[in-house]
Amino acid sequence: MKRADFPEPVKALVGELKRLPGIGPRSAERIAVWLLQSPKSNSAALAEALTVAKESVLPCPSCGFFATEAGCDVCDDPARDDLILCVVEQATDVLPLERSGAFRGRYHCLGGKLSPLDRVSPEDLRIPQLVRRIEAATEEIEVILALGADVEGEATANYLAELLRGRNCRLTRIAQGLPAGGGLEHADELTLMRAMQGRRSV
Amino acid sequence: MKRADFPEPVKALVGELKRLPGIGPRSAERIAVWLLQSPKSNSAALAEALTVAKESVLPCPSCGFFATEAGCDVCDDPARDDLILCVVEQATDVLPLERSGAFRGRYHCLGGKLSPLDRVSPEDLRIPQLVRRIEAATEEIEVILALGADVEGEATANYLAELLRGRNCRLTRIAQGLPAGGGLEHADELTLMRAMQGRRSV
Incomplete structure (x- = not known):
């Protein structure tokens, strides 16, 4: 049977x-x-x-976000500020930032983060496109590095900071610290250290 | 924006x-x-x-299990015992029984269970087909009711017992009792009552 x-x-x-x-x-x-x-x-x-x-659905050739033949929601929006460029790892990272409503500029999705262990090196990411976008700007633009706070995110941020120094841009990085609603007792040491280092006058 | x-x-x-x-x-x-x-x-x-x-994939016209144009795994198997028919609620109930290896006969899937609240009455189930299969048998067959132990399963079992009484079949029902690996402390009262009622000499 x-x-x-x-x-x-x-x-x-x-x-x-x-x-x-x-x-x-x-x-x-x-x-x-x-x-x-x-x-x-x-x-x-x-x-x-x-x-x-x-x-x-294809990645937008300019910013790397999800786009169609009809165009890209981000790049085609004339109401966005051309002088602020937010660099994220993945196209999916755009959505939480958009939902937060905290950003009204343009995006650049790298398509990953530097990770020698996974054999991801700078040429695997959309870094040349980023440099070209910055160099094509007529005025100085602010480049916000909105990368993850893990080891690879840090490495990518450091690499980009080195690469973009001296170009026509002002580099910033999103803050690290206590997550909203999180108490001190649940924060790990590194988070607390970063929160302390990033303290601001009130 | x-x-x-x-x-x-x-x-x-x-x-x-x-x-x-x-x-x-x-x-x-x-x-x-x-x-x-x-x-x-x-x-x-x-x-x-x-x-x-x-x-x-279509339901087998005879047993109701998943079948293709090429036929039904259960009905086409000559090695199965024609004199035992196991009645289950859903076609998917066949798989756990087959995996248990405890049954080598034929199946009949009802396609549901009686439930007046959900407006499922006997004519919505494959009950006439079951009666025809039993009446077509040349010898007395054993009909095992392998229905759930919930209220609708009980109601369906009682309805079938009433309907099939006096026909060319011997009705049995799968046992209710302690699940394998379950201790008495985790069993509810109804399960314990059924386990007690279904006790067997050792």
């Missing part, structure tokens, strides 16, 4: 779903069964959305 | 992913971004697997 199992097409679907981030074998099975048992329009819409998104 | 957000095709993809069971807004965004940033083959394979599974 052969143990009954899902037919091959279901197993193939489960296999593909299992590769998605955060989806384990059991969630993949649950999603596959749900798709099989729900109206055909559901799975057709998902397959369609997947194909359309994959075909029409 | 307009706040930058994902382009429409990405939002559409996130919207479709969010409808999947167990996928919240943040997981949907994470999966969408992962798909956009991974090679095109990944999303193409997923879209393809989805379409193929949805088109080629």
Whole structure:
């Protein structure tokens, strides 16, 4: 007797779903069964959305954020300040900054951070494009380094600071310190050290 | 200034992913971004697997388990015992039973359980097909009710017991009691009562 199992097409679907981030074998099975048992329009819409998104969404050649043929939400907005450029690691880092409402300038997504261990070196990032954007500016612009506070983020910030020194820009870096709503008792030593170093007069 | 957000095709993809069971807004965004940033083959394979599974997988007309044009793993297996029929609620209930290795007969998936509150009545389930299968048998068969131990499972089992009484079958029901590895201190009263009622001589 052969143990009954899902037919091959279901197993193939489960296999593909299992590769998605955060989806384990059991969630993949649950999603596959749900798709099989729900109206055909559901799975057709998902397959369609997947194909359309994959075909029409490209990184903006200027800033690296998600863009379509129709253009880039950030670069095409005339209301943004051309004299402030915020450098982030990933295109996805733009969204939390936009949601915070704290920034009204332009962005530049590097597409990663320097990490010799993962063999990510400066030529793998969109650093030449950044230099070109800064050099193309007619006035001095402020370049805000909004990189992560981990080792690779620090290394990338230091590398960029070295590279951009003397060019037509003023470099700043977003503050490190206590997260909003966080008490001193939950902060680690490095966070407290940075918070102390970054203290401001009130 | 307009706040930058994902382009429409990405939002559409996130919207479709969010409808999947167990996928919240943040997981949907994470999966969408992962798909956009991974090679095109990944999303193409997923879209393809989805379409193929949805088109080629159908419930087996006899047992209700997942089947393809090529046939049904359970019904087509000549090595299975024709004289034992295991009635389950959902096609997905077949898999854990098969994995347990405790059953070598045929299955009948009802496609649900009786639930007046959800407007599921006997005609919504594959009950006439079950009766026909039992009546078509040349010898007396054993019908094992492997339904859930919840209220609807009980109601469905009672309804089937009433319906099948006097027909060419011997009705049994899977045991209720302590789950494997579960201690008495974690069992609820109803489970303990059932375990006590179902006691067997050793």
